[in-house]
Amino acid sequence: MSATRYTVRVTEAEAVTPHVRRLRLEPADGAALPPASAGAHTVVTLEANGRTLRNSYSLTAPSLAGGAYEIAVLRSPTSRGGSRFVHERLREGDTLSVSAPVNLFPLHRLARHHVLVAGGIGITPIAAMAEELSRLGASYELHYAVRSEAAGAFCRDLEARHASRMRLYSSERQERLRVREIVPHQPLGSHLYVCGPQRMIDAVFADARAAGWPEANLHAERFEAPAGGDPFAVRLARSGKSTTVGEHESLLEAIERIGVEAPYLCRGGACGECICDVIEADGELDHRDHFLSPEERRAGDKIMICMSRLKGRELVLDL
Amino acid sequence: MSEITSRPIWGKLDPADQASAHLVCAEGHGIEAVVAAFAGRDGLLSRATVVHVAPVGAARPAGLGGAAYHRHPSRATALTAFRAHLARAKMGTQVHLAGSEAFLDEASAVAVACGIVGDGLTTELSGPATRRVQCVHCKGMMDEVAVTPFACSHCGINLTVRDHYSRRLGAFMGVCADAEAPGVLPAASRF
Numbered sequence: 001m002s003a004t005r006y007t008v009r010v011t012e013a014e015a016v017t018p019h020v021r022r023l024r025l026e027p028a029d030g031a032a033l034p035p036a037s038a039g040a041h042t043v044v045t046l047e048a049n050g051r052t053l054r055n056s057y058s059l060t061a062p063s064l065a066g067g068a069y070e071i072a073v074l075r076s077p078t079s080r081g082g083s084r085f086v087h088e089r090l091r092e093g094d095t096l097s098v099s100a101p102v103n104l105f106p107l108h109r110l111a112r113h114h115v116l117v118a119g120g121i122g123i124t125p126i127a128a129m130a131e132e133l134s135r136l137g138a139s140y141e142l143h144y145a146v147r148s149e150a151a152g153a154f155c156r157d158l159e160a161r162h163a164s165r166m167r168l169y170s171s172e173r174q175e176r177l178r179v180r181e182i183v184p185h186q187p188l189g190s191h192l193y194v195c196g197p198q199r200m201i202d203a204v205f206a207d208a209r210a211a212g213w214p215e216a217n218l219h220a221e222r223f224e225a226p227a228g229g230d231p232f233a234v235r236l237a238r239s240g241k242s243t244t245v246g247e248h249e250s251l252l253e254a255i256e257r258i259g260v261e262a263p264y265l266c267r268g269g270a271c272g273e274c275i276c277d278v279i280e281a282d283g284e285l286d287h288r289d290h291f292l293s294p295e296e297r298r299a300g301d302k303i304m305i306c307m308s309r310l311k312g313r314e315l316v317l318d319l
Numbered sequence: 320m321s322e323i324t325s326r327p328i329w330g331k332l333d334p335a336d337q338a339s340a341h342l343v344c345a346e347g348h349g350i351e352a353v354v355a356a357f358a359g360r361d362g363l364l365s366r367a368t369v370v371h372v373a374p375v376g377a378a379r380p381a382g383l384g385g386a387a388y389h390r391h392p393s394r395a396t397a398l399t400a401f402r403a404h405l406a407r408a409k410m411g412t413q414v415h416l417a418g419s420e421a422f423l424d425e426a427s428a429v430a431v432a433c434g435i436v437g438d439g440l441t442t443e444l445s446g447p448a449t450r451r452v453q454c455v456h457c458k459g460m461m462d463e464v465a466v467t468p469f470a471c472s473h474c475g476i477n478l479t480v481r482d483h484y485s486r487r488l489g490a491f492m493g494v495c496a497d498a499e500a501p502g503v504l505p506a507a508s509r510f
Binding site: 112183185187189190191209212213214217 | 335337338339340342405406408409410411412413414431432433434435436437438439
């Protein structure tokens with residue numbers, strides 16, 4: 001799955017806010033892109049400053065006909081190069097390589113009602129869900145929290161599209177999203193989807209659980225870009241290769257750089273696909289994923305290579 | 320036990336303390352599992368609604384505390400009432416089902432179609448493990464199938480009951496058992 005790539009051309013690149021750039025990606029060779037349901041993401045390969053970065057971006061609209069993909073990229077102040085490249089270097093007409101879409105955040109098709117909650121750039125998959133639900137004629141409501149209307153991507157478009165089904169909360173206008181007031185009155189069989197900063201996800205889930213919502217009806221997307229850290233050495237026992245994981249590089253990126261294919265899907269610590277057996281570690285594993293349980297973390301014999309690192313000198317992996 | 324993952328695994332009723340309400344649908348002796356699961360939990364019973372398939376004139380079962388209790392003489396009528404309660408209920412309500420396999424098949428399909436899944440729904444089998452089966456050839460639906468293979472009561476084809484299960488229909492798949500050699504059937508086995 002990690003191997004199938006499609007070459008796409010940037011046919012539109014638009015600053016939707018000072019810090020968010022929307023890209024429309026169409027197949028460069030005329031061949032159709034695979035269809036993508038709401039909540040799906042694609043992994044975009046970016047050649048930035050002589051380095052290959054692969055970043056996951058949610059598709060901001062369902063693409064059931066497979067015609068084009070749209071993504072929206074926030075310029076990150078802690079960018080490892082990917083978002084800066086998209087904002088400063090990428091031009092309309094450029095080509096990129098993208099993966100087949102993967103959906104780790106699907107809609108529950110039998111839900112009686114859908115409650116969509118987005119914070120900031122977390123709107124990207126949520127906007128696609130709202131669009132698909134609107135087209136299906138399904139019952140939904142959309143709550144979108146932004147710093148200000150100027151900083152929030154797609155505020156106007158979404159309000160025009162979803163009208164009374166949408167509420168916008170701008171912290172600049174002192175408006176607060178109070179999930180506690182939203183969750184108790186939903187009809188039985190509702191499902192809630194949240195995408196935003198980790199503390200927002202935690203707060204939304206805590207309020208829903210306190211109102212008696214079961215876990216099965218709570219859905220979140222927790223993608224994070226891998227944060228850097230101190231360099232360390234990695235040795236791959238099966239392929240017999242070694243390298244150093246750089247300060248601004250993830251373990252998975254370093255492994256790919258030396259030509260070893262490792263499995264992955266989300267590249268954000270959420271899906272579990274890149275789980276790898278640790279053979280030796282002469283330091284503490286720095287787990288930064290959302291997949292391993294506390295017990296698995298304590299056991300110290302597994303690592304999610306897309307996000308996590310070693311605080312030590314050398315890590316030996318069964319790869 | 321087969322490897323087929325669609326086969327439902329019924330568990331134990333497990334009412335959650337944090338649920339804001341409980342909606343129970345039970346058939347016949349399934350009510351005993353309900354009484355056992357809620358024993359000593361009067362606080363939960365005071366916000367519970369129980370829909371029970373039981374004969375007219377039967378006494379209200381002991382041990383249901385302050386729960387609202389509604390008796391219906393047939394499964395079809397009880398499920399209509401269950402649907403109406405589901406339609407009115409709010410999130411935070413946990414759903415519990417207890418009864419025969421055929422009852423659980425049908426009632427859980429009603430709940431699943433309403434978006435209720437996972438820990439929002441607990442189930443417990445009471446009574447024999449007979450199955451609800453749909454004939455894949457004529458689409459006829461049969462309750463309380465105890466043996467495989469058996470003859471479809473609609474079209475007469477000899478059917479093997481597979482472990483493949485449809486959550487939408489709440490039924491197992493019945494497939495022609497003797498297509499290659501008509502009349503040659505595998506040994507019968509009970510569920």
